[in-house]
Amino acid sequence: MTARADRRPLPGVVGRAVEHDLVSGLLQSAPLVTLTGAAGVGKSVLARAVLEEHTARHDGTVLRVGCWDGPAEGGLVAALLRAAQPGDGARRDSATALVRRTAGSRVGEPVPGAAGPPDVPTGPAPADDTAIAGLAAHCRRHRSTVLLDDCDPLRDECARLVRQLLRADPALRIVVTARGALGLPEERVVELAPLPVTLGEGTAGPAVELLAARAGAAAPELLAAVCQALEGSPLAIALAAQQLDRMSLPQLAAQVGADGPLYYSGPAATVRHTSLYAAQAAGYALCSPTDRRVWARLSVLPGDFDPWLAGCVCTSCDVPAAAVDGALERLVGASVLERVRDGGAHDDTGAALPPRYRLPRAARDFGRTQLREAGEESAALRRFRQACAALAAEAQIAWQGPDQQVAVRLVADERTNLDAALTRPPQDAEDALGALEIAVSLWFHWAACGHRREGRAHLDRLLLLSRDDTALRARALWLAGYLAAQEHAPGAAEALLDQAWTAAVMHADADGLARIAHAHGVLALRRGNSAAAVACLEEAAGHRSRDPWFGPGPAHSWALLALALSSLDAERAQAAARHAWENRHSDGDFWLYSTVLYACAATERVHGKPGAALEACRKALAAKKLIGDPLFIAGAREMVAGLRREVRSGEPLPDPPQEDPWWRPGGPGVPPHPFFSRLRAGP
DSSP: OEEEEOOOOOOOOOSOHHHHHHHHHHHHHOSEEEEEOSTTSSHHHHHHHHHHHHHHHHTOEEEEEETTSOOOTTHHHHHHHHHHSOSSHHHHHHHHHHHHHHSOOOTTOOOTTOOSSOOOOSSOOOOOHHHHHHHHHHHHHTTEEEEEESOGGGHHHHHHHHHHHHHHOTTOOEEEEESSOOOOTTEEEEEOOOOOSBSSTTOBOHHHHHHHHHHOSOOHHHHHHHHHHTTTOHHHHHHHHHGGGTSOHHHHHHHHHSSSOOOOBOOOSSGGGSBHHHHHHHHHTTSOHHHHHHHHHHTTOOSOBOHHHHHHHHOBTTBOHHHHHHHHHHHHHTTSSEEEEOOEEOTTTOOEEOOEEEOOHHHHHHHHHHHHHTTOHHHHHHHHHHHHHHHHHHHHHHHTTTOHHHHHHHHHHTHHHHHHHHHSOOSSHHHHHHHHHHHHHTHHHHHTSSOHHHHHHHHHHHHHHOOSOOHHHHHHHHHHHHHHHHTTOHHHHHHHHHHHHHHHHHTTOHHHHHHHHHHHHHHHHHHTOHHHHHHHHHHHHTSOOSOTTSSOOHHHHHHHHHHHHTTTOHHHHHHHHHHHHHTOSOTTOHHHHHHHHHHHHHHHHHTTOHHHHHHHHHHHHHHHHTTOOHHHHHHHHHHHHHHHHHHHHOOOOOOGGGOOOTTOOOOOOOOOOOHHHHHHTOO
16 A cells, blocks of 8 residues: 655646546535546546646645555555655654554554553454544645545445545545445546547547557557557557567557457556556456356457346356346446446337446456366357357347347347357367357348348358258258359359258258248349249249248248249239238238338339339338348339439330349349259259
8 A cells, every 4th residue: 555645747648638627527516536447447547637737726735545555554544644744754753653543553563552452453443533533634734635546455444434534524525546436425436438549430539649649650540450459448558559669560450459368568657557467357356256257257258248148158056147147237336347238128119128238358358368267268158159049049030020120139239249159169069050050040130131241151161060961051051052042143052052952852841942942033033034033932932831930931932923023924923912911920021021012113113103113112112221131222222213213204114124123233144944843853
């Protein structure tokens, strides 16, 4: 523990103008101001900067106690009284005597003048009213502000001292820096966040300014990349800047951008700030065993998460499920976790939304090291992938339910976690199947919401890792072929769909055969072969699906059939569109609704009704915007623009072969034989 009358000059404080003004304003009216935030965020530097200005304006002093520097003789009050004395030896000796009379004894040491055997206290002895009154009187005479710096290891003792000082002198000003608030009624809390990396488009933020001040002239994009990877942490930026003595800025940017812990270290004002590891270890030492385990296990989560996902990853025989929520809140209070969203109701739907949390990179790196050293990393990673598989399955069921936006929102919330579960190398064959299950469950995200290329990349990799002939692999082969067909990659699509057909036959999967027919219908549409598309889609639409939760069912086959018939037979196209809507799973199937309306728009346009086509296309566009798919949206917008011109000018319609529909990006292709006739000849 260190104590002094703090008058040292400070370096410039970067990017804290708003917080500086807020703390300065609170000091004018509030007796207790606490600065909180994560390790290395700059709490102490800002507090000293504000107090230097405050005391200069009021001709006062600062009495500072550094609570993380080890125990001091006599406790907090004794340390503050020593800091209040002048530097000469005589006054220091008298101050020491005053401390020993008023602040109690050390363990096993008698108080001078006391009768009887010495007491043996179990902790720091509380100061009596005389010492408190003397300290308050000194602060009043010298206009002193008390700074309890880094008070986390002595949080309860600091809270008691603050209460005693404010009872002795309510006009006293006390500033506290800590990772968590003291929880006193008089307290005004200012929470410091990491420094912003950017301020709007193209404008460098304070984090970049801080790094530039240490790195000198450098490419702004490299500075921003380093700061982004370090998440704007002032301590992390300072330690990274010290590495520029031995590496270039591009090398530093590549290193901090890579996945893995950062073990940078360098000189600092305190031992715990010489490295990111030491800064996190100091807070880790103050946590309970349960909170430490939860912290370590949360490190496998790369993105933000809700209590359910945290419970899946953290629960075990030594951490009950009921204990996880409390641990999350305590870690938030200790500035280990960030709360990125409070719980509440969704603005649009009114649905209950759980809170969401995030483990910053420095805390995540430290926790991962602890998890690895405890030998628990493999089990935690396996639980994480299993939880993501459950999330993907839940999203798939929600997609086929009454509101597809619920599924879209769920995938958006968990995007980072799902991506990590798909890309992290599996530990064994069972783990690889778990990753493949996630990719297959998210079929709607790839196929209906426009993420086809990403889905193909995941499936191509995972199919190589999962070679066992299972029903899951058969679905994955179909999905990979379906996405290739949607992307107009006929060679890859046909090869994959052939493999899927063989697997579906072997597993007696009639639904799979219908889905393969549907995919070949899509491929034929993209090739511009309407006759082949009609043959395939009629076969798929005639099948009654036994599994309504996976893949496009008969209703979507009817919708695509209406699209294929739009230029051939208006009456049959309209009948197919009616069949599609009659076979829907729910009224909230926006994917089906948009496809049906687009087919109706294409039919009306080809047959000379641009006004009706414009109305249908507008509705299709509005429905599709609710769930995504940039390709469809761009195509529908282009059709809307063309129909508006036709309605305004009355220009004749272009011939259908000259049109460039949204589902056919273009490129030569040989129309294939009808799907089922080819299948009957064998793969």
